Structure formats: structure tokens, C-alpha cells
Amino acid sequence: MKNILITGANKGIGFETARQLAQLNYFVYLGSRDSENGLEAIRKLNEMGITNVATLVVDVADIYSVRQARQELETKINALDILINNAAIAGDQPQDFVNGDVENLRRVFDTNFFGAIQITLEFLPLLKKSGAASIINVSSEVGSIALRTAAGRNTNRDKYNAYGASKTALNAFTVMLANELTDTGIRVNSVTPGYTATDLNQFQGAKTVEQGALPIVKLATENNPDITAMFFKDGGEVPW
Template sequence: MKTALITGANKSIGFETARQLLEKGYYVYLGSRNLEKGEEAVSQLKSEGFTNLEAIAIDVDDLHSIKTARQILGEKIASLDVLINNAGISGGFPQTASEADIQTFRQVFETNFFGIIGMTQSFLDLLRQSPEPRIVNVTSGLGSLTLHSDPNWKYYHVKGACYTSSKAALNAYTIVLAYELRDTPFKVNAVDPGYTATDFNHHSGPGTVSDAAKRVVKAATFEADGPTGQFFSDDNNPETGLSPW
């Protein structure tokens, strides 16, 4: 049975991603900053008939928490097939480049960028033991520098300085990581789940968590001949499913 670890899996897109992977027969570890909330999410899924899942405490802002989670998981499994770096924050809006507090920048980058690096590096050894390891970095279309430079883009005027910068940095990290692992069975990709109605955006998005999770799950379950080092975004380009960096 394949295994998957998802950060920020106690609610919204992360929670639905867990559900869809369970439906595909994966054993899923739901990472949650608050273990109690993670256990509540597990209980809800178990009430739906799923059994192959556990909650694990992971605060991606805290490297010690990440290392502890790695130790705990390493005592349970010998290999990890899928790592989904889903946990993220917006930092609140508006965020202007000229006035946003530098502490907000630091906070957003801690979660959206440094936290993902910490997770990836800490769990890379377990992923290497999988015959077909997959890493999915949940990003945003707002992280595309190309689109942000295009006045005709539908979200051109949505310029959250802290959030946009953190996702652009994450995209860059994804490119470099995929390049380093290009001659291995790894598939490393960035996925924009789309403008989805969640508490992240006060439920203002038109998309559903179900559709958003499908995009993430698709990249998490690529076959051996699947793509790597790509930025997937049906929201920005429904024809190809790809977004410019």
C-alpha cells in the first residue's frame, strides 16, 4: 500500500486531498499544526468508512516539529511515496510592496517557503526508499512572474507582495529540486489548485475544494512516464493545464 503525507491536511484542500487519496487506496498521514484538529479530521474521515489514515503533528514553521514528525513517521514506515506540501498562509491583505511590514514577509515566507524546504529535506530520505516518489508543492497562480507582468491577465491587479513573493520563491525551489532529481524516479511538480472557496480567502473563490484536490492528487499519482519540474494550473490555462513560471 502506497503512503502519503500531507501538511495542513486537517481542513480545506488538504483535507479533501487526503480523502481522494484514501479513495485511491493510499495510507494517508494527515499533518496538522494542532494534533487535536488533526485527530478530529481523522475521526470525520473514519466516520465515512476510511480506515487507513493517521494524524501527525507538524508545524512547518518549526524545524524541531518537522524533525520530530520525521522521527515518528520513520518508526512507522520504511518508505514514503508521496509528500504534499500543502500548508500555507496568506499573511492577510492588502500587502503593498512599499508598506507591508517586513515581519509579515518573514512570517509568510517561513510557512510558504522555508517550511516546505524543511519538510522536503527532512523527508527526502524516506521518499528515496520509494520506487516512485512524488513531491507536490501546492503553489498559486499568483506566483507566476510571467502572468504578473501581463496587463491582460485576469488577476493582474491582485498583487499581494508577501504572498506572491513567497509562491514565486517556492516555484523557483521546485524547479531547482526537480532538476537535481531529474535522473531519479522522483516527480517534483508545483500545482496551483485554483481560486478555491476556502476560509483562506473568506470563501470568495469560485472553485470547489473537490476540484482543487483533484489537481493536487493528479500530480501526486503520476505514472513513471509522467512529467516533472512543471507548474500545473488549470485555472490559468485550462487547455494545456500548465502555467508559465
């Protein structure tokens, strides 16, 4: 049974992704900043008859928490097959750069960008022990420069500029890390769930969490070694 770690998995898209992957016979570790929230998520899954899950306390923005989580997971598994960097925060409003708060931008980047980097690098040795590991960075269309500059773009989402900028940076990390890991067999890709109704957007998204998790699950179960340094959505690729 392959092992998966999903950060920010005690609720929302992360939780639903964990549920779907566990039902596909993966063993899923649900990363959660709070122990009680993580255990509650496990309880809910157990009530659904899903037992191939466990919680892992980890705050991706805290390097000491990340290191402790890695040390704990090393006592439970010999290799990590898939890392899904899902943990993210939306940040406070307003987020336009003219009127926004630089400290708010730092907080968003600490979780959405630096957090993903910290946990990836810390867990990389465990990923290298897998025969064919995969790193999946959960991104967003608002992080796509191509879509942001396209004619007829949806400017209503410009209020998520800090969040969008952090996802643009995450996409750059995806490509650069994929290139660095070319000879290791580890694939690195970005994926967007689409505009999904979660507490990240006050449940204003048009998609359900079940729908939002689908492209993440599809990418996680993809075994093609040539699929790396790419950006996906439900139905195909997303331009960078």
C-alpha cells in the same frame, strides 16, 4: 499500499486532497500543527468510512517539529511515496510592498517557502527509499511571473503580494530541486488548485475544495517519470 504525507491537511484543500487520495486506496498521513485538529480530521474521515488515514503532528515552520514528525513517521513506514507540501498561510493585509510589513513577509515565507524546504529535506531519505517518489508543491497562479506580467492580468489579487512572492520562490525551489534529483527517480512539480474558497481567502474563491483538490490528486496519481520540473493547473500547464 503507497504512503502519502500531506501537510496542512486537517482542513481545506489539504483535507479534501487527503479524502480523495484515501478513497483511491493510498494510505494518507494528514499533517497538522495541532494534535486535536488532526484527530478531528481523522474522525470526520472515519465517519465517511475512510480508515486508511492517520494524523501526524507537524508545524512546517518549526524545524524541531519537522524532525520529530520525521522520527515518528519512520517508526510507522519504511518509505514515503508522495510528499504534498500544502501547508500555507495567507498573511496579514495589506501586502503591497510599498505599504506592507516586512515581518509579515517573513512569517509568510517561513511557512510557505522555508517550511516546504525544511520538510522536504527532512523527509528526503524516506522518499529515496520509495521506488518512484513524487514531491508536489501546492502553489498558486499569483506566484506565476508570466501571468503577473501578462496583458489584461487580474490586478485585484495584487493584495496577495507577500503570499504571491512566497509561491514564486516555491516554484523556483520546485525547478531547482527537480534538477538536483534528476538521477534519483524522484519527481518534483508545482500545482495550483486555482482560486478556491477556503479560510485562506475568507472563502471568496470561485472553486469548491472538491474542485480545487482535483489537479493535486491528478498529479499525485500520475506515474510518468518524465513529468518533473513542471507547473500544473486544472486543465494543463501554467507558465512560470
